Structure formats: C-alpha cells, structure tokens
Amino acid sequence: MALVKISGLVGNFREDTKVTSVQAYNTGRARVDTKKQVYFRVGNRPVTMKDIEGIELTDGDQATVVGQDTRGGLKAILIRNDTIDMIYGYSTAYLLMWAIILTVIGVATVGILIGFIVLPLAAFLFYKAYQHKQAYQLMQDIRG
Numbered sequence: 611m612a613l614v615k616i617s618g619l620v621g622n623f624r625e626d627t628k629v630t631s632v633q634a635y636n637t638g639r640a641r642v643d644t645k646k647q648v649y650f651r652v653g654n655r656p657v658t659m660k661d662i663e664g665i666e667l668t669d670g671d672q673a674t675v676v677g678q679d680t681r682g683g684l685k686a687i688l689i690r691n692d693t694i695d696m697i698y699g700y701s702t703a704y705l706l707m708w709a710i711i712l713t714v715i716g717v718a719t720v721g722i723l724i725g726f727i728v729l730p731l732a733a734f735l736f737y738k739a740y741q742h743k744q745a746y747q748l749m750q751d752i753r754g
Contacts, residue, residue, distance in 0.1 A: 625648050629644050658685055
C-alpha cells in the first residue's frame with residue numbers, strides 16, 4: 611500500500627488511553643497495561659496513530675504526517691510537529707532489530723515447529739521496517 615504525506619495545521623486533537631488489568635494470582639499483584647491512541651485533523655483529513663507515547667502536539671501546531679490512506683482518513687506511521695521539529699513514531703533500526711532477533715529464534719526453533727509461527731512474524735517486522743524507512747525518506751522529501 612502506498613504511503614501518503616500531508617502537512618497543515620492540527621485541529622481537534624484528542625488522546626485516548628485504553629487501560630487493561632491482568633491479575634497475577636500467585637503473587638497477589640496486578641499488572642496494568644495502557645495503550646494510547648491519538649486522533650486529530652490535518653487540514654480537513656482525519657489522522658489516527660496507535661501506541662504512541664509522549665506526543666507533544668496541540669491544536670494550532672503545524673504538522674506533517676506520513677501514513678497509509680484508509681477510507682476513514684490517514685493511519686499515521688510518522689508524525690512530525692513542525693512547530694517544535696520533533697518526529698514521533700518507531701525507528702527503522704528498532705523494528706529491524708526485532709525482525710532479526712525473531713528470525714534467529716525462528717530458524718533455531720523450526721525443528722520443533724515453533725519456528726513456523728515465529729518466522730512469519732519476523733517477515734512482517736521486516737516489512738514494517740521497510741515501510742518505516744520509506745516513511746522517513748518521504749518525511750525528508752517534505753522538508754526539502
């Protein structure tokens with residue numbers, strides 16, 4: 611799927627946090643996990659991004675977004691707040707590192723059939739790393 615880039619003023623910014631709790635019965639402690647998702651508009655295009663931490667973006671900021679075009683708007687891969695010159699999103703190296711680790715684990719465990727589950731996950735992470743590399747290149751093209 612082709613990547614799309616848009617720039618403009620941010621409007622209708624809101625942040626959503628989903629909280630899930632998992633009880634560990636033997637220790638008596640509870641583990642709480644949170645997932646953040648942001649919603650906003652750039653120009654007149656709705657933008658969403660999942661699993662983002664510590665984003666500094668508010669209404670009226672100038673932003674550049676690179677992501678996948680969906681019927682409901684743009685699913686962001688990278689967001690740059692042009693007002694403070696900060697980029698938000700996973701790094702290519704981080705995704706590539708996990709893809710390599712999963713490939714090694716998958717090859718090592720293919721004899722006990724676990725590798726057939728892990729290797730497709732590694733392939734997916736290689737694809738995501740390639741997609742993020744393209745997104746960073748597109749982000750640089752915007753800056754000129």
